Amino acid sequence: MPAVIKHETKYSPIQAFRRWSERILIDAAQEDLYRKYPGAAVHPRRRGRVRVAARLVFTTGFRLTPAPIRRRLMRAMLVRRGQDWDPA
Numbered sequence: 001m002p003a004v005i006k007h008e009t010k011y012s013p014i015q016a017f018r019r020w021s022e023r024i025l026i027d028a029a030q031e032d033l034y035r036k037y038p039g040a041a042v043h044p045r046r047r048g049r050v051r052v053a054a055r056l057v058f059t060t061g062f063r064l065t066p067a068p069i070r071r072r073l074m075r076a077m078l079v080r081r082g083q084d085w086d087p088a
Contacts, residue, residue: 018077021058024051028059 011019030044047055062070 014077018074021062024055024058025062028055 027044027047030041034041034044065073
């Protein structure tokens, strides 16, 4: 019997930040790959100036943070509350 989700659980502020930060890092990685291999990849989407500035600040801070601290912070942001499951 399949499980059905009644309501999707909302993200906490920490989880929303993690989701946003992962998107920023993925965008930065895609742009780095495009710069390194321009003929083998599709040009990344253009983003607004605020997002570009936030990406620049965030990726610089992320790269300068020592790896053990980074791992501890990402592990702390992973926790998610349970979802409301309804048996079908």
